[in-house]
Amino acid sequence: MAVQSRKEIMAADRRAQAEARLAATPMPAASGWSATPRQEALSRLIDLGLPHRRDEYWKFTDPTTLSQPEPVKAATFDPQETLIFGGVDRLHLTFVDGVFDAEASDSLEGEGLEIARLSEAEAADIHWAQSLYGTLEARGQQPVARPLAALNTALASDGILIRATGKVSKPVHITYLHNAEASDAILHHVVKVEAGAELTLLENGPAAARFNKVLEVDVADTGAFHHIRAQGRDHERRAVSHIFARLGKESTFKSFTLTVNGVLTRNEAVIEFTGDDAVAHIAGACLGDGDFHHDDTVFITHDAVNCESRQVFKKVLRNGAKGVFQGKILVKEGAQKTDGYQISQSLLLDDDSQFLAKPELEIYADDVACSHGSTTGAIDEDALFYFLSRGIPRKEAQSLLVLAFVAEAIEEIENKDLAGELTERLAAWLQRHSG
């Protein structure tokens, strides 16, 4: 018998993990348009296997608890705060532990909007989402495999399908509540923003003990998509999320994520420019205290002329919290006049915390402007002394300096009311976690 190489052993491990996971998680019985993309995703998953902790792409984040058959239990936590975005005039939908709660949701309709639940829409033979469901995820498997996203496409129990056909005035807001200690939620959303249309999607909540979410977004020429997400509350939750976005000519894509608490969060974004003159900004701020691990992994592909991409990530870490950033800008041949910017910074409030960053640029065009930077530092002592000397107490001074540090990421949010609400939440968190 031939001796197996380490690579072969890892591949076998990956497949064994995928099989164990599939055995534990039932695949929804799909008979309509989604049957084919789900089946194809299943093949991808079996082929790829689930992430291995020795995989290069998971070097800084151990995927074991995201891959394993059963979720790790997570206690629910009540921070005694009202849910964020509650004051916004919006179309509000609620999932509890990944299960749609019709009672707590508005009816699925809105001006300039076609909106449906995946689990209801997929019974039909044809649907507008069928050309997208799993399609952008499949495109995003190259050049780096994202098996947990393939798993999601195959196994998602539900999700929201949103098609914006005009300027949608009310944001669609999805709240994910967490009630059961061992809940394991898999949701898959598809968004199609038609030419000239505009849509804002808000998301918040801890979702489940373990949450796997995919959001596929197709923005047609001149369309605009705004996305603001707040992941918070429960300390023990684990989540992996993927955004797959494809951007047409002169389109706009803006996504901001605020993360507080959470033992493990991996947020991946895979963005592809396919039309010229488009803009994509992706930003995030996270605050971690203690047993906190947060990973932002971004892959932006410029395959069109004169597009602008911007990545702004800020992490504030204390008491041994860990932050990870992996960000790549790939500029394909012919993607001239690309303007790519990437910054990832961490503010470490003590010596125990850690920030790991892997910025990458890969450029095959000769007329581009791309820059990236990454910094790690403590609170500026000179700035702190300046505050103190004006009579501002130390805690308040530190909070202001932390908020100032994350401001560049928050400024990426165009809606200043929502940005203000997020800043208030940050301030409240800092209040609870100071000292």
Added chain:
Amino acid sequence: MLEIKNLHVKLEEEDKQILKGVDLTVETGKVHAIMGPNGSGKSTLSYVLSGREGYEVTEGSAVMEGADLLELETEERAAEGLFLAFQYPVEIPGVSNMTFLRTAVNAQRKARGQEEMSATDFLKEVRAKAKSLKIDAEMLKRPVNMGFSGGEKKRNEILQMAMLEPKMCILDETDSGLDVDAMKLVADGVNALRSEGRSFLVITHYQRLLDHIKPDVVHIMADGRIVKTGGPELALEVEHNGYADILAEMA
């Protein structure tokens, strides 16, 4: 107002004595100036009085109207009415000048058991005071000291002083890096704040600032001590003869 006795200070990190027995009393309502060559310990004195980290007081005391400054935290000293105008005001990206000022004013009021100032009253007051220092509204909205010229930074220090209304103001080389016009503007701002209940300690290398802010008493500091004290004429003597003569006389 301020009574410093036999103050000895060394750097925390290295065994280097900077202040070697400073004695200084600033009476209420008076303006004292400290002049001295580079490295004499003038700025160290201002930092130690305001409570900056990195210095160790090995002997002596500093009392402000009965409050033992050396026992208080930096922010408590400020709430007691001590103010330091920085030689190099710090740039703070992400915090607007307005937020910074309002937070400071209200933190001090809170520490003193006073009610917070209402947003309208604060705005009215800050606008009026900024105007007299030729600080425009746009500068107030910008992050603290970001993109400010040297003169603008110093004017901003004086604006903070005007808003916080301290009892004891220390000006650390406020004239450094200023041209004549900018210095005049800063000096006018300081002079407008002179009052019976407020004292000043003006630290400067050159006499020229003292043409505009007329001191009651002038001290010469050298090698960590006050070596000579006199009236305003002492500053003129320095201007004409430099420090060498005075130091030689003391030796």
